[in-house]
Amino acid sequence: MHSSEIAPPPAHDSRAFWLALAAFSVIGSLFMSEVLGLAGVSVVRGTKTLLDNVDWRVAEGERWVVLGPNGAGKSTLLQIAGARMHPTRGVAGILDEVMGAVDVFELRPRIGLASASLAGQIPELEKVLNVVVTASYGVTGRWREDYDRDDERRAFSLLEEWGVSTFFNRTFVSLSEGERKRVQIARALMSDPELLLLDEPGAGLDLAGREGLVRRLSELAADPLAPCTVLVTHHLEEVPPGFTHALLLRDGGVVAQGPIADVLTEENLSDTFGLPLSVTSNAGRYTATARN
Numbered sequence: 001m002h003s004s005e006i007a008p009p010p011a012h013d014s015r016a017f018w019l020a021l022a023a024f025s026v027i028g029s030l031f032m033s034e035v036l037g038l039a040g041v042s043v044v045r046g047t048k049t050l051l052d053n054v055d056w057r058v059a060e061g062e063r064w065v066v067l068g069p070n071g072a073g074k075s076t077l078l079q080i081a082g083a084r085m086h087p088t089r090g091v092a093g094i095l096d097e098v099m100g101a102v103d104v105f106e107l108r109p110r111i112g113l114a115s116a117s118l119a120g121q122i123p124e125l126e127k128v129l130n131v132v133v134t135a136s137y138g139v140t141g142r143w144r145e146d147y148d149r150d151d152e153r154r155a156f157s158l159l160e161e162w163g164v165s166t167f168f169n170r171t172f173v174s175l176s177e178g179e180r181k182r183v184q185i186a187r188a189l190m191s192d193p194e195l196l197l198l199d200e201p202g203a204g205l206d207l208a209g210r211e212g213l214v215r216r217l218s219e220l221a222a223d224p225l226a227p228c229t230v231l232v233t234h235h236l237e238e239v240p241p242g243f244t245h246a247l248l249l250r251d252g253g254v255v256a257q258g259p260i261a262d263v264l265t266e267e268n269l270s271d272t273f274g275l276p277l278s279v280t281s282n283a284g285r286y287t288a289t290a291r292n
Contacts, residue, residue, distance in 0.1 A: 034093060035060055035195055035228045036081055041090035043076050043252075050076040052252040053090070058228060058245075063221045065239050065260070066232045068249035069273050074232045077249065078115070078199050081230060083107045095194055109138055112188035112227065115199035119184055124173035128164065129155055131172050131183055135190035158186035162216060178209030182216070189227075196229045202238040210238060218242045218284075236264070241284025248272040 036058035043051040051073045058064055066074050079085035080092050083104045092099040095110055112135075121140040122131055132155040133147050134140060159165040162182040167175060175183065181201050188196060201217075202210050220226050221242035231243065239246075239260075246263040248255040249272070256268040264286055266279045276291040 034058060035062075035095060036230075037091075037093040038080065038087075039091045039093075041080060041087040041092055043073075043080070043085065044088045049252050051080070051087070054252075054254055056247060056254070056257065058230065060228055061224075062228055062245050063243040064230045064245045064247060065243050066230060066247045066249065067234070067236065067239075067264075067269075067272065068255075069234065071251075072249040072272075073252040074249055075115070075199055076252075078113075078197050078230065078232055081195070082111050082113045082197050084113075109191050110194050112191060112193035112196040113199070114181075114184040114188040114197070114201060116203065117199075119180065122172055124171065126172045127168070128159065128170050128172055128175070128183055129168040132158060132187045132190050135187045138191075155186070155190060158189055159183070162186045163212075176209075177204045178206070178212065181205065181209075181213060185216075193227050196227045198229065198231045200232055200234070202233060202235065214238060214240045214285075236269070236279070236286045236288045239264070239286050250274070 034057050036056070038054050038056040041051055041054045041056075042049060054073075054077065056077075066077060068074050076085070080087055080099070081094065083094055083099065083102075086092075086099055094107060097107055118140070123140070126134075126140075129152065131140075133151050136147065136151050156165060156168060159168055162185060164175075164179055164182050164186070167179060167183075172180065172183065181204075185198065185201065188198070198217075202213055205213060217231065217240040221229065221240055221244075229243075231238075231240070233239070243260055245258060246260045247257040248263060248268055255272045256263045261281075264279065264281070266277055269279055269288055270277045273288075277288045278291050279286060279288045281287075
């Protein structure tokens, strides 16, 4: 069955089906003015609940950071937001569409995604320029496709913006971890997405690499033409200046969400990470240390 189709109900349960469908349509219509909207979203795998009754609204122009410890549900949340996973329960609205009532293969090109799982799909010997340009067709390896010269020019321009254009003819595997992360973000921007999702882009970076990435993400956040952005991280130090909102997760549930200064408090972060924390901020940068 095509993914945008809804399965017909069994004959004995048609009334319940149509009532559920009507409710689904009403709830979904609430998100049509939002870039992203989740209502009562849960994800259950076997006996484990990965997300638990999450409500979340992301509006045009906002830049969100999602923070939480390992196993909090951050990457699962991003899979929902990227139309890579359907919720077990609840409604997920993405870019004026509702999951379960849209062809996800038409929706996904409107979303830029950079993640470790996607990077693992890139052939090791793929040239850097091809890593970026293939995003035009939603594939991760160049085969025999013909790309317009304009596509290649845009790919090179994005590599230049992210400081990796000199590596355009190198293989992806030959780059450092920080260089690969910047290439992945350039790739995520290739299709001119309406929503940009970055899953732990600072993971594995040394101090210099992290600070360079934070600076570039801050510049992206300040660009009024940049897409609505959601950044997932474990580390408060990786939050770029200019990000507007924060969502804190623990054990699959929401601890706090809203404007970043209201959310990234000692109380909220201590609850999120399960230990007393001292939090400081300076010029839009945050740090946290355990209290004695």
